[in-house]
Each structure stands twice: as structure tokens, then as C-alpha cells.
Amino acid sequence: MLRKIVPHVAIIISGMYLVFFLIDRVNSAMAFINNNITKRLILVLCVISVIEAAYIMREDRQKIRQQEARAAEARRRREEQRAMRDEYNRYIR
Amino acid sequence: MKTGTNQPAYRPGISRTGQRSTVNRSQRTPAPRGAGWLSRQYRQRPKPLWMVLTADLLLIVLSLLVFALFHHVLPRREKSVGAVSSREAAGAQAVIAVNDKDDDEASEDDGSAVSIDLNSMTSDDVSMGEDYTDEVPAVATEDADAAPSDEGADDSGAEGQDDEDGATVASTAAFSLTDVPGYFGDKFADKFTDGQVIKSKSGYQSENVNITLARYSSDHAVFYVADIYLRDISNLVTAFAKDTFGQGTREWATTICKNINGIIAINGDYYGGRSDGIVIRNGELYRSDKYPDRDVCVLFWDGTMETYGTSAFDAQAAINAGAYQAWNFGPRLLDSDGKAKTKFNSDVGPTNPRTALGYFEPGHYCFVVVDGRQEGSSGLTLKELAALMQELGCVRAYNMDGGNTSVMVAGGTIVNNPSGGGRPTTDIIAIVDN
Numbered sequence: 001m002l003r004k005i006v007p008h009v010a011i012i013i014s015g016m017y018l019v020f021f022l023i024d025r026v027n028s029a030m031a032f033i034n035n036n037i038t039k040r041l042i043l044v045l046c047v048i049s050v051i052e053a054a055y056i057m058r059e060d061r062q063k064i065r066q067q068e069a070r071a072a073e074a075r076r077r078r079e080e081q082r083a084m085r086d087e088y089n090r091y092i093r
Numbered sequence: 094m095k096t097g098t099n100q101p102a103y104r105p106g107i108s109r110t111g112q113r114s115t116v117n118r119s120q121r122t123p124a125p126r127g128a129g130w131l132s133r134q135y136r137q138r139p140k141p142l143w144m145v146l147t148a149d150l151l152l153i154v155l156s157l158l159v160f161a162l163f164h165h166v167l168p169r170r171e172k173s174v175g176a177v178s179s180r181e182a183a184g185a186q187a188v189i190a191v192n193d194k195d196d197d198e199a200s201e202d203d204g205s206a207v208s209i210d211l212n213s214m215t216s217d218d219v220s221m222g223e224d225y226t227d228e229v230p231a232v233a234t235e236d237a238d239a240a241p242s243d244e245g246a247d248d249s250g251a252e253g254q255d256d257e258d259g260a261t262v263a264s265t266a267a268f269s270l271t272d273v274p275g276y277f278g279d280k281f282a283d284k285f286t287d288g289q290v291i292k293s294k295s296g297y298q299s300e301n302v303n304i305t306l307a308r309y310s311s312d313h314a315v316f317y318v319a320d321i322y323l324r325d326i327s328n329l330v331t332a333f334a335k336d337t338f339g340q341g342t343r344e345w346a347t348t349i350c351k352n353i354n355g356i357i358a359i360n361g362d363y364y365g366g367r368s369d370g371i372v373i374r375n376g377e378l379y380r381s382d383k384y385p386d387r388d389v390c391v392l393f394w395d396g397t398m399e400t401y402g403t404s405a406f407d408a409q410a411a412i413n414a415g416a417y418q419a420w421n422f423g424p425r426l427l428d429s430d431g432k433a434k435t436k437f438n439s440d441v442g443p444t445n446p447r448t449a450l451g452y453f454e455p456g457h458y459c460f461v462v463v464d465g466r467q468e469g470s471s472g473l474t475l476k477e478l479a480a481l482m483q484e485l486g487c488v489r490a491y492n493m494d495g496g497n498t499s500v501m502v503a504g505g506t507i508v509n510n511p512s513g514g515g516r517p518t519t520d521i522i523a524i525v526d527n
Binding site (some may be wrong): 008011012013015016019025027028030031032034035036037038041 | 145148149150152153156157160163164366367368369383385440441496
């Protein structure tokens with residue numbers, strides 16, 4: 001479930017920061033960027049980004065392993081079929 | 094598939110025994126044992142993309158509202174640093190040097206100057222309040238006889254007159270206050286009365302304070318100038334909303350002014366809208382973290398006012414040098430020579446309502462408030478405000494929080510026309526008659 005929530009949290013915090021940047025350009029005196037709350041939000045965003053990156057890397061590695069496993073399985077089946085064909089041909093002769 | 098069997102044809106949703114399947118057809122993978130409802134939802138067919146994006150947008154809005162609640166609305170008390178300055182230390186204020194090189198880091202601007210000519214503007218009637226009329230109260234004969242031309246340090250005849258008219262002569266110092274930092278009674282003796290309070294429509298005069306209020310109109314701005322003379326620096330005070338130091342605590346300027354019996358007041362630097370920014374009020378250091386890239390204004394106990402750029406500012410050193418008040422909003426409007434600056438350390442250069450504090454000499458100050466964002470008065474740019482302060486004759490001038498916060502209170506009522514009806518503020522600068 002965490003894998004599903006993390007991207008949405010990243011989108012929400014990033015969206016908030018986009019709004020902060022826009023407002024800060026208009027009125028920097030309100031300190032939307034430079035305050036304790038937004039500093040903590042940045043920290044959360046960094047942690048979320050690391051978690052999301054870890055998930056993505058794990059999924060990529062799983063995909064690669066699955067692809068390799070499938071390729072190995074296909075190779076094994078091809079070899080089995082070749083062996084059966086060769087034996088059949090020998091039997092016929 | 095077997096042939097020749099009497100197996101029934103495959104029909105989706107119908108089991109071999111003829112019973113309808115109870116398995117949810119949208120399920121792709123069976124839920125693991127013990128999985129809850131939420132887990133099952135995530136294993137169903139993914140929701141449409143538009144639904145996901147809409148939900149995220151709504152959550153962003155909700156999060157922004159929660160942020161605003163904690164950032165603006167909910168008050169948070171802060172603890173004061175606690176350092177206190179003394180009037181006697183005011184003579185050492187020179188240890189804090191002004192760095193004009195901070196101007197090099199000012200916001201991008203073409204550097205062109207503007208000029209303001211007060212003579213070309215219309216001077217309008219203004220009233221300091223309902224109690225203020227042009228009827229000058231009758232002067233008592235005792236007061237007239239005792240109207241001194243040599244008051245102040247001269248106390249040779251004071252003791253004799255004390256017995257006959259203590260109220261009048263009491264204002265004459267029994268001892269010399271000339272050398273006391275922050276006392277200007279001798280320098281501006283002609284500005285003050287001998288005890289009576291005169292409230293005219295455009296001014297207030299007493300034995301401690303002399304205020305003259307004027308309203309000017311140009312082609313695009315209406316602004317108010319309060320010219321202020323003080324007998325003592327302690328007649329200029331600052332006050333927090335609800336008498337509480339902290340973020341998010343706001344109150345209408347009229348209420349704050351009324352609570353401290355202020356005669357005239359303007360909004361301060363809205364310190365409560367930020368978590369940093371130097372705050373020195375009435376001689377006490379509340380916050381020492383400088384607001385980055387913002388100029389600082391310090392009013393010392395001896396009545397001098399100085400403005401500082403964006404370089405590092407030591408608040409404790411300012412306290413040790415006798416800082417009485419300090420604000421950290423800015424920008425400063427005049428350079429070290431008293432000339433209007435054309436580049437500022439600020440992003441709010443465009444036309445806006447403004448509030449500014451001006452300094453002529455120790456004991457002589459001015460409050461300036463500019464109406465804006467409304468028909469008849471769009472406001473002033475920082476350049477125009479700086480030119481105005483120079484035109485008024487100020488040698489130092491400092492911009493306070495503007496926009497909807499800009500307000501001038503006199504006689505218990507708001508004198509100007511605040512943008513958007515004004516808004517509660519976190520602090521004010523006021524003149525009191527103590």
C-alpha cells in the first residue's frame with residue numbers, strides 16, 4: 001500500500017511548493033518558502049523521493065530478473081524440443 | 094481440450110456444477126489471506142487517470158489550506174530573547190557601521206530617479222478624530238503668566254513658582270535633562286505647550302508631543318504625513334497585537350492603539366508573519382535572527398535612527414549600543430547621504446499602498462501612509478516613496494509593511510483609506526503622551 005501512496009504524496013507536496021514559488025514571486029514578505037513548516041515539507045519530500053526511487057529501482061531489477069528468467073526458460077524449452085526432435089529422427093532412421 | 098465428451102460448453106460466470114460464480118469478475122489476483130478492504134481496493138482495476146489527477150489536485154488544495162491554518166491563522170507564542178538595552182548605552186551606537194555596499198545586491202532596476210514635488214500637490218483637509226476641533230481651548234491666566242521663555246535647564250525661578258502653580262512649572266525640569274539621551278525638551282521647547290493639551294483638527298499638541306497631520310493628493314496617490322516632535326524618545330513606542338509576542342497573533346491597529354492610549358499610530362513591520370526577522374521593541378530584544386536579504390532599521394535610545402543593509406546584523410550588539418526599537422522589513426529608502434535610493438533590497442517595487450517611518454533629527458520623526466489599490470489612489474512605487482521622503486526632508490527613511498496592512502490611526506479612528514478595508518496587524522508604532 002505504501003507503494004501506491006508515495007507517488008501521490010510526492011505530487012501533493014510538489015504541487016504545494018509550486019504554489020509557494022508563485023506566491024513568493026509576488027510577495028516574498030509573507031515568507032511562504034522560508035519558514036519552519038515548508039522546511040519540514042522539503043524534508044518529507046526528500047524522504048518520499050528516496051523511497052520512491054528505491055521502489056522504482058527494485059521494480060526495475062525485478063523486471064530484469066523476470067526477463068532473464070523467461071529467457072532462460074525459453075532457451076531451456078527450445079533445447080528440450082531440439083533434443084526430442086533429434087531423438088525422434090534417430091528413432092525413425 | 095477433450096473431444097466427444099458431454100462436458101457443457103464454457104459459459105463465463107457459470108461453474109461446471111451450473112452455479113453462478115460468486116467471484117468478482119474485476120479481480121485479477123486473489124487477495125492474500127487476511128487482507129483488508131483497502132488492500133483489496135488497490136488490487137482492483139486501476140481508477141481512470143482523470144479521477145486520480147482530480148483527487149491529487151483536491152488533496153493539494155486541502156494541504157494548502159492546512160498549511161495556511163498553521164502558517165497564518167493559528168497563533169503561536171514565541172519566547173523573547175530577553176536582552177534589554179539601556180538609555181545610557183545609546184551613545185555607543187556608532188559601533189554598528191552602515192554598509193552601503195549592500196546596495197549592490199539590490200533587485201534589478203534601471204536605477205532611474207523620480208522626483209516628487211509637494212508644492213504641486215493638493216493639500217486636503219484631514220481630521221485626527223471626532224474629539225479634534227479647531228477650537229483652541231482657553232488658556233488659563235496662571236498658565237499665561239507662567240508661559241516661560243527660558244524654560245528647560247534653567248530652574249532658578251522654578252522652585253518659587255512651584256508653590257503657586259505646580260501644574261505649570263512641574264513640566265519644567267527640576268534638574269537638567271539636557272544630557273539625558275533621548276530627551277529633546279530643550280531642543281524643541283517651542284513645539285510643546287506648558288501643560289495644556291490642544292487638539293486641533295489636524296494636530297495634537299501637549300507638553301510632550303507635537304503632531305501635525307496633513308493629507309496630500311497627487312494624480313495617482315493620496316498620502317498622509319504626520320510630522321512628529323517628541324519631548325522624550327519614550328513617547329514613541331511600539332506595541333504587539335493582544336500584547337503578545339508570537340506568530341499569527343493579529344489585532345486591528347485601532348484596538349492596539351486604544352489599548353496603549355496612543356495618539357497616533359501606523360502599522361509596523363508585521364513581524365508575526367514570519368518566523369525570523371530582528372525584533373527589538375521598547376528596548377527589549379525579542380528575536381535576533383535576521384530576516385535574510387532585508388534591510389534593518391534601528392531607533393536608538395538617544396533618538397537617532399539608522400538603517401542597515403542586508404549584510405549580517407548583530408542584534409545583541411545593537412542592544413549593547415542602546416537600540417530602542419528595530420524593524421526588519423524594509424527596504425531603507427534613503428542612502429547614507431539622505432538621498433533617495435533608486436535600487437532597493439525588495440521585490441515589492443511596483444505601485445502599492447505604503448507605510449514609512451521618516452527621521453529628520455533626534456526627536457523629530459514622521460509617519461507616512463500612502464493609500465493604494467483603489468480608485469483615486471493606486472499607490473506609490475518604492476522609488477516614488479523614497480523621493481517623497483527626501484522631499485519631506487528626511488535624512489533616514491524606512492519602508493514598513495504595506496498593501497492591505499498600511500494604516501494610520503489617529504484619535505481612535507483610521508485616518509487613511511486602507512486597501513481592501515485593511516486587515517489586522519501584528520504590531521504598531523505609536524506616539525503616546527506620557
